Amino acid sequence: MSGLTIQRLLVANRGEIARRVFATCRRLGIETVAVHSDPDAGLPFVREADFAVLLPGSTPGETYLRGDLVIDAARRAGADAIHPGYGFLSENAAFARDVRAAGLIWIGPDPESIESMGSKIEAKLLMAAAGVPVLANLTATEVTEADLPLLVKASAGGGGRGMRIVRTLESVADEVAKAEAEAASAFGDGTVFLEPFVEHGRHVEVQVWGDHEANIAVLGERDCSLQRRHQKVIEEAPAPGLPQSVVAALHEAARSAAEAIRYVGAGTVEFLYDPARESFWFLEMNTRLQVEHPVTEAVTGVDLVELQLLAADPGSGGWTMMLRTDRPDGHAIEARLYAEDPGADYQPQSGLLETFDIPGVSVEFGALVGPGLRLDSGFESGNEVGTHYDAMIAKLISWAPTRELAARRLAGALSRARLHGLTTNRDLLVASLRHDAFLSGEVSTDFFTLHPEVLGSAVSDPVPAAFAAAVMLAEQDRLVRRVQHAAPVAWRNVVSQPQRTVFEHDESEIAVEWYGGRTGYSHATRADIAVVEASAGSVVLEVDGVRTRFDGVRSSADHGAARELFVDGGLHSLRLRERPRFVDPADVVAQGSLLAPMPGTVIGVPLEVGAAVTAGQPVLVLEAMKMQHTITAPTDGVLTEVAVVVGQQVSAGEVLAVVSIESDDQEESAAEGDVR
C-alpha cells in the first residue's frame, strides 16, 4: 500500500457528513477545509475544520449547490481534493469534471459512472443488460388495471422526493404531474418514470467498493426498509432474515452492477426485495457515500471514507484489495434522529436545539471497538436547526453481537437522550426499535403504515412529570420572591383549594393541582405520588414507592409569563409550556386567523381579500424545509385579511390571513376575538 498524496481536503457539504469526513482526515493527517452558508456559520463542522470558507447566502442554490464557488473556495484555501459528502453535488458529473479540470482530486467515482447511474431509466437498461434483475418500465399512457399499484419516481431523484404510489388508474395523470413538478423543483429535472409497486417490499442495498485495478469488493448488505415519506429512518447491517441464497445472489448482482460500469470508489446498489417471493430487483446505484454507511463500517471494521480517499487518490494506485468480505461481524443498527413531528405528517421542525445530549456514546464519527454506540451528529446544544436544509440532527449507531441487543441498546440510549427545543422523531424511533414486528425482523417499507401505533407513543402517565414541572416552577417562583422569602410555598392558614398549574403539552393541556404549605408539596388527587426532593431544577418523586428523578431546564425561548420547561425523567422527555393565568385581551388573536405552522417563505397567495372561501380551500402556500405547505381555510367564510405578501419570510405562529365566518358579521367576529 503506498501513501496518500492528499494534503488538504475540502468537504463540499455540511453538518454531520462534513464532520464525518473530517474525522477520517484528521486520523490520516489530512488538513481540512469547510465551506458553509451564512446560517451554518455557528455549526460544529465549521469550527472543527482547519479552514473555513463562507458561501454567502442561505439556500442550497446560493451555497452548497454552487460548484463554481466551491472550487474557488478550494483554490483559495489551498485544498487539493474535494469530498462532496452525500446529496448536494455528490452525484453531479459536471461538478466532478470541473473539480478534476481545476486540478483537484475528486473523491468519488468517474463522472462517467455518475452519469451512467444518474438517470434511473438509463441505469435500468444498463443493469438489465448486465443480467441484474430490474422491474419493468411503464409509461403513464400504457398502464392498465393489471399493472396497479404503481410507483412514480423521479429519474434524477433521491431521498424520496418526487416519489408517489398510484393505486387507481384515474389518478395516474395527476400523480405523474405532481411528481414531475416536485422533481423539477427539487432536482431541476422533471423526468419521471413508472414501475410496478411491490407491496410490503423491503429496501435492501449492497455496499460495494472498487479500486483502480478493477477489483470490486462487496462489503455486505444493509436493510433500510423503515422509511417515512420515502426517507430512511432506521437502517441496519446485515439485513435480517434473508435466506443465504438471497444474500449471495444480492451480493453477486451488486458486483455485476459495479463491474458493468467499471466502478471505482464506494458505491451502493439498491434493491427492492419481495420477501414473499424471495426475489429482488435493481432500483438504483448511488455513486457516493450513503448516509447509513456507519452500519457497514460497524460490522466490517472498514473506514469507508478512507477507502474513498484511497480509491480517488492517484498516489494510492498500487493499493491491493485486502478487504474481508466474507461475513459481517455482529449486528449494527442506525437510527436517524430528525427534527420533525411524526404526529403532524413528519412536518420538519426548525428552531433552537437547546439541549442535545445522548448518554453512553462510546465514539463519535469513528469505528466502534466492541459493543457500544457511535454518534454522528451535525449539531450540538445551542445550535439553530434551520429551514433551508435537511432536518436530520444526528445518526446514532449501535453495535452488538446480536441484532436484539443492538436494538435494545439503541432504544435505551434514545429514550434517555435529552433533546430540548425541537420536536423530534425520537419516540417513533424508540417505539419502532422496541416493536415486536421489528424485533422479529418483519421490516418493510410500509412498516409505519402497518404499525401506526409507533407514531402514538405518547407518555403513558404524564402526571408525574407535569407535577414535577409544577413543583420546579413553584421553586423558581420562591427563589425570586421579593418578600416573605421563608414562607413555605403556597402556605395557607385556611386551605380552600389546591394550587393549579396548567401546561400545554403538544396540542393538549395538562392541569396539575397541588398543595404546598408547611409539610411541603403534595399532589391534590394522586396520593401515590410523593415529593422526596424539590428544587428549581430538579425534583425527585416517589410514585407508588418507586423513586424517579426529573430534571427541568427552562427554555431560552420563554418569556416569563408563559414559562417553558423541558422535563426529562422516567425515560421520557416533555416540553411543557405553562399556561399563563391571565391573557391580556389585547394579545388575543382574532378568531379565524391562519397562523404559519412553521417558519418559511410565502410562495403563493392565490386569493384576494374579500374572496369567499370554503372549508379546506387553499388560501396561502408556504415553502419551508424544501416542502410546500398549503394553508387552507378552516371554515366556509370570507377572506377578510391577508397579512403577508409573496416572498415574505414568516416565523412560526405568525398570522398569515384571517377568514371570517360571514362577511357582514365582521364586527361580531372581531368582538368574539376579545373573549378568551
Next chain:
Amino acid sequence: MTRRDSMLAKIADLDAEHAKAVAGGGEKYVERHHARGKLMPRERIELLIDPGSAFLELSPLAGWGSDFTVGASVVTGIGVIEGVECMITANDPSVKGGASNPWTVKKIFRASQIAEENRLPTVALVESGGADLPTQKEIFIPGGRLFRDITRSSAAKVPTIALVFGNSTAGGAYVPGMSDYTVMVKDQAKVFLGGPPLVKMATGEESDDESLGGAEMHARTSGLADYLAVDEHDALRIGRRIVARLNRQQPGSCDVSAGSGDASATSRRFAEPEVDPDDLLDLIPTDLKEPFDPRQVIAHLADGVSADNGVVFDEFKPLYGGSLVTGWARIHGHQVGILANAQGVLFSEEAQKATQFIQLANQIDVPLLFLHNTTGYMVGKEYEQGGIIKHGAMMINAVSNSTVPHISIIMGASYGAGNYGMNGRAYDPRFLFTWPSAKSAVMGPAQLAGVLSIVARAASEAKGRVYDEAADAGMREFIEASVEEQSLPHFLSGMLYDDGVIDPRDTRTILGICLSVITANQPVKGTDRFGVFRM
C-alpha cells in the same frame, strides 16, 4: 389521650370551622355563582396573589357562635401581589349576596386597622348587596368609618384599589368611589346610589341598571371606573398591574436565576429551627394547670444557629423572675424580643423584669413577641403588700406605651390582668393569634364559679338564710360551663378578639409573615417616654 392526640383533635375541630367559612353560603349558592361564570372570593384571591406566595387569612372565624355564617360573608387577609404585601378584602356573594352584617363590619374594620398600622395597600374585591337590613341599626352608624378609612389610607399615601365584580350599590358605591384605583368587570359590576325602582320613586325617571351603574357606563361616561375589565380574570390581571406600578416593590433581595438550584441567598441568611415543628404538638399539656417550658416553644419558633445567628435564644435575666422568660431571638431573620410565661403566675419580679425588657426593646427598636400562658398576677396578702399592683401597673404601663410593634400568641391560659400585661387584644398588638389550646377570661371557669358561689353563700348567710347547696351546685356547673365555652378560642375569635385561631405548627410561618409586614413599609421605632412608673 396524649397531648398530641388532644391537640390534633382541636386542630381537626378548627379545620372543620374553617371549612364552614370556605363553604360560604353553601353548595347551592356556590354552584349558582359558578354557573354565572363568577368566582368565589378565595378563588379570586388565589388568582390575584403571586403564584406560590403565602396568604394569611385574618379573622376566618368571625361571627362564630352568632346567627351569621362563620366568616361573616367576607374574606380578609394579607397576600403578596407583584411582590407587594397587600391587605385583601373580598366579599363572599354566596352568603346572602355578600351583604354586610355587624360581624362583617367589625372584620373589615380590623383589616383596615391592620392595613393602616402596617401601611399596607388595600385591594378590595367588591361584590356585596349592601347592609343586612334586619341588623342595619348595628351597621349603619359605625359603618361610615369604612369609607373614612379608605380615604384616610389614601391621604397617608397608602394606596387603595377596588376591583368591582358585582353589586356595589347605595353606600357600597362609595367603596369604588373612595378608592385610588377602580376596576369594573364588564356586564357584572353595578355601581349606583339608587337603582331603577328608587330612581322611579324619587324622580319618576325610567332607567335601567346599565345606564345607572354599568361598568361600561362608568368606564366611558362617568369616569368612576379607571379600567374596564372584560371578565373577572381580566379584572384580577389589571389589579395586579396596578399594584406592580405602585412603586412599592422591594428591591429583589436575592438575585438567584431560576434553575440554579435550591441554595437561595435567603436560605443562607438564616437557618430553620433544628427541632421538628411537629413536636410542638407533644409540648402543650391537655390540662392548662400543667405548666410547660416556653423555651421549648421558642426553639420551634426561632431561627436556628447559622453563620450570623450564633445562638438561637439569648435569655435575658435568666436568674430573676423565673416565671417569665425574656430574651432575644430571630424569626425569619428579624430580631425579636420575646416575653413568655413559664409558670403561669406573674409575681412582682416578673412584672419588673418585663417592664425593663420592654424598655430595652424600645431602646434598640426591636419588635416584641408575647407568648401567653398566664393565670394572672399573684394574689394574696404577701403579694399585695409587696406591691403587686404597682408592679403589674408598671408592666401594663410599659406594654401600653411601647411603640415597637407587638405580636401576641395565646398559647394556653390568658387570664385576668395577665392578659393585659401580656399585651392582650385591648393593648392593640399589631397581630394576635390563638392556639386551639388557649383559654381566655377574667379568671378560670372553676375559679369564677367558685368565687360567685362564695359571694352568694356570704350574701345568703348575711340574710340569715340557709344556703341551697343543690342550687349552688347547679349554678356552679352552669357558670363553669358557660364561662368555659366563652373562654374558648372559637368563641373569642368569633368575637374578633383575635386575628385567628392557628395550628401551632404554623406559628413560625405566621410570625415570619407578620414581621415581614410590620417591617416592610416603615422603620421600627421605640418610644423614649412611658407613663409615670410608680416605684
